[in-house]
Structure formats: C-alpha cells, structure tokens
Amino acid sequence: MAEAKQGDAVVVHYVGTLVDGTEFDTSRETDPLEFTIGEGEVIPGFEQAVVGMNPGEQKTVTIACDDAYGPHQEELVAQVPRSQLPQDLALEVGRQFEVSQDDGSTFLVVVSALEGEDVALDANHPLAGQELTFEIELMEIA
Numbered sequence: 001m002a003e004a005k006q007g008d009a010v011v012v013h014y015v016g017t018l019v020d021g022t023e024f025d026t027s028r029e030t031d032p033l034e035f036t037i038g039e040g041e042v043i044p045g046f047e048q049a050v051v052g053m054n055p056g057e058q059k060t061v062t063i064a065c066d067d068a069y070g071p072h073q074e075e076l077v078a079q080v081p082r083s084q085l086p087q088d089l090a091l092e093v094g095r096q097f098e099v100s101q102d103d104g105s106t107f108l109v110v111v112s113a114l115e116g117e118d119v120a121l122d123a124n125h126p127l128a129g130q131e132l133t134f135e136i137e138l139m140e141i142a
Contacts, residue, residue: 004053006038009142012050015135024127028122032139038069039131045128046134062133072129091119099123 004010013032016025027033035041037051045067053059065071082091089097091111098106099121113120 008038011139013137017133058137060135064125069125076123
C-alpha cells in the first residue's frame with residue numbers, strides 16, 4: 001500500500017480539538033478535506049502528520065503552536081479609539097469583522113477588549129498560540 005508523501009493529493013477526515021477538549025473544527029459532518037502535501041494549503045503540522053500514512057489509517061497528533069497558527073503576537077493587537085470605528089458597529093468582546101487597508105486589502109480582527117473609549121482589536125488568527133490536537137483519517141491518495 002502506498003504511503004502519503006510530498007506532492008500527493010490526499011483526502012482526509014479530521015476532528016480538531018483544543019487542549020481542554022473543545023472541538024474547534026471537523027470535516028465529519030461535511031465533505032472530507034482535500035489538499036496537496038507540500039503546497040502549504042493546510043498548517044505545517046497537519047501536513048507533516050499525514051506524510052507516511054496509508055489510506056484507511058487513522059492517527060491522533062498534537063501540534064505545537066509553531067507548527068499550527070504560530071504564537072500569539074502582541075504587536076498584532078491594536079488599541080483603537082471607538083471614534084475611529086463606524087458608529088453602527090456593535091462592539092462586543094469576541095466579535096469579528098473585516099478591516100480594510102489603504103491598498104484595498106482586508107483582514108479579520110477580533111474585538112479582544114473594551115476599555116473606556118478604546119477598543120482592543122486583535123489581528124492574530126483566533127487559534128494563534130494554541131496547541132492543537134487532530135484525529136486524522138486518510139481516506140485516499142488521489
């Protein structure tokens with residue numbers, strides 16, 4: 001049986017959980033995930049976990065934050081006066097919204113704190129700084 005290797009297109013089912021057991025993502029209720037190993041379509045630790053697996057094989061791996069979404073970077077948290085945000089924007093901790101840059105590109109931020117007239121906006125990936133556990137089942141090598 002062929003093992004998954006760099007350059008292979010693979011199809012997997014997965015369940016992702018945090019250290020406390022909270023499930024943050026799964027493909028079990030939807031179509032399986034398809035990606036090509038080595039193309040950077042998924043986080044590095046997930047790719048590495050699939051290498052060497054055979055179709056039908058299952059495994060559970062824990063991925064350090066450096067091989068997932070990276071460490072939480074304080075420089076990506078900005079204090080913004082409420083007056084600089086749209087007045088009709090409902091602000092609450094945990095709310096996500098897109099911010100536009102001068103060049104027209106956009107990125108997601110999360111309201112991480114409301115402090116007086118300031119709003120803390122966090123541009124880190126929501127899973128940055130987290131160790132992630134994945135149950136992976138390799139369905140096929142395409």
